[in-house]
Amino acid sequence: MLITMAWRNVWRNARRSIITMTAMSFGVAGIVALYSYREAAYDVIIRDITSGLIGHLQVHGLGYQEAPGIATVVKNPVQVEAALHGALPGAKSERRVIGAGLAGSGDRSAPVMVLGVEPGGTTLYHLDKGENLGAKGTVVIGRELAVDLQIAPGSELVLVSQGADGSVANDRYTVAGTFTSSSAELDANAVVMPLAEAQSFFALGDGVHQLVVKLPTDREDLTPEMTALRSALDLKTLEALSWSEMLPQLKASLDQKRKNGAFMDFVIFLIVGLGVFNAMTMAVFERTHELGVLASLGTRPRRLLGMILFEALWQAGIAFVVGVAIAALILYGIGSSDLSTMMKGDVMGVRMPSAIELTLLPGSLKGAALTAFLTAIAGALLPAFRAARLRPVDALRHT
Amino acid sequence: MSGALSLGWRNIWRNRRRTLISMSAIGLGLLLVIFYSGLASGMLGDAKNQLDNAGMGHVELTATSFREKHDVGLFMPDVDEWRQTLTLPPGSEVGTRVLARGLATSARGNEPVQVMGVNWNDETRLSAHLRQVKSGALPGADDEHGVLIGDTLAERLNLKVGSKLRLMVQRTDAEMGADLFRVRGIFHSLSPDIGRRQVYVSQASARTLLGLESGAHQLIIQLADPTQSDVVASQIKAALTGKPIEVLTWGELLPILRRMEGLMDNVAFFMAAFVYFLVGLGVLNTMLMSVLERTREFGVLMALGTRPGQIVKVVLAESFWIATVSVVVGAALGSWLSWYFGHDGFQVMRGSDAMQLEGATISTLVKTRFNPKDVFQATSLVYFMALVVGLYPAMRITKLQPAEALRRT
Numbered sequence: 001m002l003i004t005m006a007w008r009n010v011w012r013n014a015r016r017s018i019i020t021m022t023a024m025s026f027g028v029a030g031i032v033a034l035y036s037y038r039e040a041a042y043d044v045i046i047r048d049i050t051s052g053l054i055g056h057l058q059v060h061g062l063g064y065q066e067a068p069g070i071a072t073v074v075k076n077p078v079q080v081e082a083a084l085h086g087a088l089p090g091a092k093s094e095r096r097v098i099g100a101g102l103a104g105s106g107d108r109s110a111p112v113m114v115l116g117v118e119p120g121g122t123t124l125y126h127l128d129k130g131e132n133l134g135a136k137g138t139v140v141i142g143r144e145l146a147v148d149l150q151i152a153p154g155s156e157l158v159l160v161s162q163g164a165d166g167s168v169a170n171d172r173y174t175v176a177g178t179f180t181s182s183s184a185e186l187d188a189n190a191v192v193m194p195l196a197e198a199q200s201f202f203a204l205g206d207g208v209h210q211l212v213v214k215l216p217t218d219r220e221d222l223t224p225e226m227t228a229l230r231s232a233l234d235l236k237t238l239e240a241l242s243w244s245e246m247l248p249q250l251k252a253s254l255d256q257k258r259k260n261g262a263f264m265d266f267v268i269f270l271i272v273g274l275g276v277f278n279a280m281t282m283a284v285f286e287r288t289h290e291l292g293v294l295a296s297l298g299t300r301p302r303r304l305l306g307m308i309l310f311e312a313l314w315q316a317g318i319a320f321v322v323g324v325a326i327a328a329l330i331l332y333g334i335g336s337s338d339l340s341t342m343m344k345g346d347v348m349g350v351r352m353p354s355a356i357e358l359t360l361l362p363g364s365l366k367g368a369a370l371t372a373f374l375t376a377i378a379g380a381l382l383p384a385f386r387a388a389r390l391r392p393v394d395a396l397r398h399t
Numbered sequence: 400m401s402g403a404l405s406l407g408w409r410n411i412w413r414n415r416r417r418t419l420i421s422m423s424a425i426g427l428g429l430l431l432v433i434f435y436s437g438l439a440s441g442m443l444g445d446a447k448n449q450l451d452n453a454g455m456g457h458v459e460l461t462a463t464s465f466r467e468k469h470d471v472g473l474f475m476p477d478v479d480e481w482r483q484t485l486t487l488p489p490g491s492e493v494g495t496r497v498l499a500r501g502l503a504t505s506a507r508g509n510e511p512v513q514v515m516g517v518n519w520n521d522e523t524r525l526s527a528h529l530r531q532v533k534s535g536a537l538p539g540a541d542d543e544h545g546v547l548i549g550d551t552l553a554e555r556l557n558l559k560v561g562s563k564l565r566l567m568v569q570r571t572d573a574e575m576g577a578d579l580f581r582v583r584g585i586f587h588s589l590s591p592d593i594g595r596r597q598v599y600v601s602q603a604s605a606r607t608l609l610g611l612e613s614g615a616h617q618l619i620i621q622l623a624d625p626t627q628s629d630v631v632a633s634q635i636k637a638a639l640t641g642k643p644i645e646v647l648t649w650g651e652l653l654p655i656l657r658r659m660e661g662l663m664d665n666v667a668f669f670m671a672a673f674v675y676f677l678v679g680l681g682v683l684n685t686m687l688m689s690v691l692e693r694t695r696e697f698g699v700l701m702a703l704g705t706r707p708g709q710i711v712k713v714v715l716a717e718s719f720w721i722a723t724v725s726v727v728v729g730a731a732l733g734s735w736l737s738w739y740f741g742h743d744g745f746q747v748m749r750g751s752d753a754m755q756l757e758g759a760t761i762s763t764l765v766k767t768r769f770n771p772k773d774v775f776q777a778t779s780l781v782y783f784m785a786l787v788v789g790l791y792p793a794m795r796i797t798k799l800q801p802a803e804a805l806r807r808t
Contacts, residue, residue, distance in 0.1 A: 023677050
């Protein structure tokens with residue numbers, strides 16, 4: 001009864017209600033569209049990170065993250081991997097060696113990052129030209145590095161560096177192919193070779209610098225996995241870090257943008273709320289007389305209060321549905337977005353994704369619904385209290 | 400007109416609370432838009448004006464195609480002679496650098512680095528981080544084996560003041576050149592990239608390391624007024640015609656800053672439009688209400704011979720006054736916020752000192768910039784909105800028949 005009356009009241013001044021609902025629905029649309037866009041972009045960025053150089057989490061020799069010494073290695077990767085798989089069922093791990101060196105070809109040279117990976121099974125890069133790692137003494141290099149050194153597949157490459165034992169590392173390789181990856185830094189600096197060759201180049205024995213772990217999950221928060229893993233590892237010689245611990249800047253920036261988003265939601269809430277407040281105040285004022293009639297017929301103040309609140313809630317409900325529809329129209333209308341033309345190169349360690357599929361994320365609805373209904377309640381509360389507190393005699397005298 | 404204005408002013412205070420609520424919505428919107436613009440222009444303005452955070456120039460000279468090829472053989476042999484002949488605006492800072500990409504090696508490991516052979520006096524004025532030496536000091540002028548490194552590199556290679564460091568580069572004769580240096584000082588840079596990659600030695604020892612007799616790879620010019628970059632660049636180009644030298648301005652070196660500027664302007668505009676749209680709908684409701692509840696009163700006025708046009712004027716005057724009071728308060732508060740954070744800065748992102756965007760170093764402690772143009776634009780939008788929301792109710796009144804309006808209660 002109360003709810004039906006509130007519904008009919010919405011349409012007694014249809015124009016006013018429609019204007020209020022338009023403001024609310026655009027507010028909702030803004031919140032939903034911005035949330036969906038932001039989270040879709042984050043998903044792609046995090047997927048790039050977890051499938052690329054960083055992985056979901058990594059195991060290193062103790063102290064490697066702080067100061068990555070060439071001799072700071074995981075000495076017995078086989079046992080550590082076994083412990084890791086025991087603690088994290090379904091996880092995939094990759095052994096990697098990472099060092100720096102000077103690469104020369106003809107009269108060109110460049111400082112490079114030397115990466116030893118397990119051939120096959122790495123999702124680190126996509127072959128651009130030539131062939132993948134295979135034959136002995138071959139390497140693949142980043143596409144920009146190939147341009148920089150002016151070499152093509154088939155050329156020879158000389159690498160110079162220092163091994164873990166302090167000896168001079170110096171070797172000659174054949175470039176099998178070039179690649180692209182999700183990191184501009186890799187494309188511009190990396191020489192990738194089979195793990196065993198990198199281990200012998202840097203005189204590491206069986207040691208590796210990183211065990212890069214991919215988990216069968218897309219969750220952003222990896223606390224349970226980290227806890228399980230840390231209890232399974234010997235933390236006196238090893239360390240385990242999640243991607244957000246390895247890229248604290250990026251994580252901070254994602255969190256900051258979410259916080260800014262929440263602030264924006266609050267501003268929308270405030271501005272729309274002021275509009276709702278004015279509209280509901282007017283609605284109550286206009287109906288003082290009839291509210292007085294209701295009250296003198298024995299309607300409880302609580303029910304009057306409820307009726308006014310429901311009137312606002314009905315409007316919020318309609319505005320929510322319309323707002324979500326507008327947001328869907330915007331998101332699916334745009335379809336996909338390309339951030340890579342905005343920011344070439346890496347931003348805080350990752351390349352901006354080139355294709356973000358825009359969809360309406362269900363996660364956005366919670367915040368939008370909360371904002372819409374809170375706005376309605378906050379805006380209607382004061383007028384509703386006034387309605388409830390009316391003294392029938394005074395109200396009846398009001399024209 | 401002044402009659403309409405004073406009538407309008409009195410009318411808006413007839414329902415004081417309603418008017419104040421509308422005003423606070425508009426004022427809040429305006430404040431936000433002004434503060435955001437101040438933040439955006441402060442962020443990019445800092446990056447532009449303080450290229451010395453990254454040790455970059457507003458104008459940079461290199462041998463033609465050195466920037467693409469990174470070939471140490473492409474240098475400017477007689478730069479020290481012709482640099483004296485350049486006429487630059489007063490307050491400009493100038494310095495040359497010998498550059499080489501190489502590998503730094505310590506007992507702990509290897510790191511790729513950029514070796515910068517500099518003149519210590521010039522470089523201290525060009526690069527902010529050379530004024531931020533955390534431990535030790537700058538190597539002396541004739542210190543052939545002294546090197547200054549960043550804190551990140553020091554951490555990664557486990558180096559302290561006094562530690563030994565081997566630098567390996569490719570020489571101009573295509574052979575590998577290497578030499579042993581001693582760390583004299585460790586600097587801190589806003590940019591983690593610089594702290595990790597840049598290694599400073601004296602120009603003389605860089606030349607020896609590279610096998611260079613004279614000259615340098617890069618001439619950096621920082622201007623007191625960055626807007627002069629294009630003018631200065633074209634003067635230099637004219638003065639150096641015939642020499643195989645490339646002259647680039649910061650706009651060409653850091654295209655990201657120009658793109659960001661465009662992006663931020665767009666974002667600011669859309670944000671303003673969205674905020675005012677929401678505010679406008681709320682105010683429209685209030686204006687409609689306040690006009691419609693006075694239907695009878697307007698009917699009386701019209702019956703007494705007031706022209707519909709005069710009533711429109713009064714209603715528009717009301718929305719003008721609402722806009723004006725909101726603008727005065729909102730703009731004052733917005734400008735105050737911009738001024739306040741212009742002094743101490745506003746931390747836009749916790750957890751780091753700076754963001755790296757394609758080589759541009761943008762400090763995350765943004766000193767907002769009060770920009771009269773932004774305030775003017777935001778204010779005009781408010782008046783435009785006020786005109787729209789005032790016009791619609793006013794036009795409804797003009798359609799009234801006085802007799803009918805009088806009959807309404």
